[in-house]
Amino acid sequence: MNNKEIVAQAIFEAVKEELTIEEVGRLLENPKSAEHGDVAFPTFALAKIYRKAPQQIAADLAKKINGDRFEKIDVVGPYLNFFMNKEVISSLVLKEIAKEGSTFGDSVIGNKGNVTIDMSSPNIAKPISMGHLRSTVIGNSISLILDKVGFQPVKINHLGDWGTQFGKLIVAYQKWGSEEKVKAEPITELLRLYVQFHEVAESEPALEDEARAWFKKLEENDEEAVELWKWFRSESLKEFDKIYQMLEVSFDSYNGEAFYNDKMAEVVTMLEEKHLLKEDQGAEIVDLSAYELNPALIKKSDGATLYITRDLAAAIYRKRTYNFVKSLYVVGNEQSIHFKQLKAVLKEMGFDWSDEMTHVPFGLITQGGKKLSTRKGKIILLEEVLNEAIESALNQIVEKNPDLPNKEEVARQVGVGAVVFHDLKNDRLNNFDFELEEVVRFEGETGPYVQYTHARAMTILDKAGFTPNPEAVYALNDGDSWEIIKLLQNYPEVVMQAANQYEPSVIAKHSLKVAQAFNKYYAHTKILVEDEQKDARLALVSAVTTILKEDLRLLGVHAPNKM
Ligand code: ARG
Structure with a gap:
């Protein structure tokens, strides 16, 4: 239970007749400064019910609230300021x-629904x-959070x-x-061939x-064309796999655009049957002016289908195959119109589940403020980064901890982790700058x-040989540990917020706050000194490792x- 819930429960006991616990919860505030306590309750809303001045209500209420979980309850005008009992709360949190x-922080809210x-x-x-890297790491983190x-x-x-x-590639290759x-x-090599073709x-x-x-041959399943296409695809995938x-990061499906080749005819037929297709200079479009969007181009005048046609088939296929409760698209911000059109066409087709489709966009990676695409005249290969x-991680480890036995493995975890963390620590929509020295x-x-x-x-835990005991009492009462306790206690809400907003940065920022609060604590406190709070301090250290790792x-x- 977090502090707000504890306070809500205590107030509720006193005002049961008039308010529900949820109503009490909604009235609670987080005081701006520590001198106003940990949680504040403004009594204005009760004035009408009790027909008394809020000041009076606050004073009366304070007397009625039983509070072994509170250090004190201050009455300041119409406000009740609750100061949590640090010893009671810290023990509660650390034991939990x-x-x-x-x-x-786990929850069953998702009800095992497919996303x-x-x-x-x-x-x-x-x-x-780098955009695909962002999509990969943001998508992966969202999958873990969900x-x-x-x-x-x-x-x-x-x-x-x-x-x-692919027609061009085949010609260039041959x-x-x-x-x-x-x-x-x-x-x-394939990129070189493609560039050469254009030249x-x-x-x-x-x-x-x-x-x-x-x-055209490829579309008609010509054996030679298909053979080459498959080969280009599998060779490319091998290279992508190195990065994955x-x-x-692993995937449950590699069904790409080609997978939907034989599934688009049905989509076009559905659109026709619903009279949604219009002819426009020989091409087939769906009018979306009701959505203030440009028309969606479904078929070109030469009969060729488009990116959005394949995405329509993919969306329907995913609904049929997975019966998703939500369907997310972790794709750069620059494709937001495409996904608006996609949803709008499905909505027009009568698929109400299109409401559950969400484009989860993200910003660009820049270097020196400019869009990152080339360096030394060539494309940055992610693998190189x-x-x-x-x-760079290995160099630092060698310097800091030369005796570490598994240096190479740790360097991999730190180097890759640095790039991933850097990508996730900012709100995903922000553009951000990539300077390797900064990242690691x-x-x-x-x-x-x-x-x-x-x-x-x-x-520290290792040195002390400590494992926490869920049955013990771990009472702490100093200000530095209290800052950590509050961050740990809020973890379930932090996870929920990240899940609701599809925002891994909420988690990354939480980890930074916990790490900063812990380092401050560590600088001010002798953790291993023998006194009656030693185990409580170690339980705090242990909880910090649990949450940081998670x-x-x-x-x-x-x-x-x-490391
Ligand atoms: N391959 C596309 C690109 O690199 C991204 C595909 C995103 N997903 C989708 N269903 N359209 O721009």
């Missing part, structure tokens, strides 16, 4: 965390971008594996490509016709800082015990 461990999460979704034969509150996440990698570019080169460095096509427009012809392995982060620092608001704090706390887990980041 000792008992529940990493399940503290499809469209995430990562890079394009075949192209490098996976799982904690009782939903069943279904992670779908909606690969960009279809489109006219003219200038080699099997060995593609096998050695699939993405680099040559400028002076030889006939190449474009060839490419169209090959794409480094991030330790991750490897550099690991190397052991101080400041970084992943390594939180990991390091966790490891430091683990070392925070990091929800972000998809490891918490090494030593």
Whole structure:
């Protein structure tokens, strides 16, 4: 129970006849300054009921409230200011965390409902971008958070594996490509071929016709075309998988755009039957002016389907296959119109479940304030960024803790964790700057800082040989520990907030606050000194490790015990 709930319960006992506990709860406030206590209750709302001045009500109420959980209750005009009894509350919180461990903050609110999460979704034969990294780590964290509150996440990698570019690639590969080169460095080589195609096509427009012809063959299931397409796809996936392995992210489905090729005809038929398709200069569109949106282009004049046509088929397929209670799309902010159109078309088709579809957008990664796309004239390969982060983490570990036995493993957890944490610590819609040196620092608001704090706390427990006992009393009463207790106590609400807003940054920020509060405590307190509060202090340290580790887990980041 958090402090507000405890106070609500106590007031409720005194005003049972007039108010429900929920009504009391809604009236409670968080005082701005510590001198006004931990929770405040304004009595104005009771004035009408009791036909008395709020000041009088406050004074009367204070006498009626029984409060072994409160240090004192101040009456300040119409306000009741509750000061929690630190000893009672700290013991309550520490015992609860000792008992529940990493399940503290779990909830069953999701009722095991399926939530499809469209995430990562890079394009075949192209490098996976920093935007796809964001989608991957944000989607992964959302899946972990939703799982904690009782939903069943279904992670779908909606690969960009279809489109006219595959005709171009086939032509370029047949003219200038080699099997060995593609096998050695699939993405680099396929990208090179794609660029070469465009360069040559400028002076030889006939190449474009060839490419169209090959794409047509591909659509018609021509054996040779399909063979090559499959190969490009699997070679690209192998390369993407290296990154997914480094991030330790897995998917429940890799059904990409191509998967919906044979499922679009049905969508077009449904649209026709509902008289939603209009002809516009030979193309087929759905008018969305009622939504103040541009029309959705479903079929081009040459009969080709589009990105949105495949997304319509995918949305319907996901509803049929998973019967989702929510369907999320973790995709960059720049596609927000697309997802508005997608929802609107489904709504027009009469699918009320479209209300449960949510675009979860995010901002750009920049470097020096500019959109990050090229460096030294070439595309930043994510793998390179991750490897550099690991190397930098290793250097710092060697310096700080030369005797650490599993340095390489810890460096991987810290380096990758740093990149992931950096991505998740800001509100996802914000653009943010990426400077590697900043990201992997052991101080400041970084992943390594939180990991390091966790490891430091683990070392203390290790030294003391301490494991908390859920039956003991762990009473603490100093101000520094109280700051930590409040952060720990609020954990279930923090998790719920992150889940409701699809916002991993809520978790990352919580971990930073806990780490900062703990380091302050650690600097001011001799934890291992022998006195009657030693076990309570150790129980606090133990609770901090439990929550920091759980925070990091929800972000998809490891918490090494030593570093
Ligand atoms: N492949 C697309 C891109 O890189 C993202 C796909 C997002 N998911 C979707 N269902 N449209 O831009």
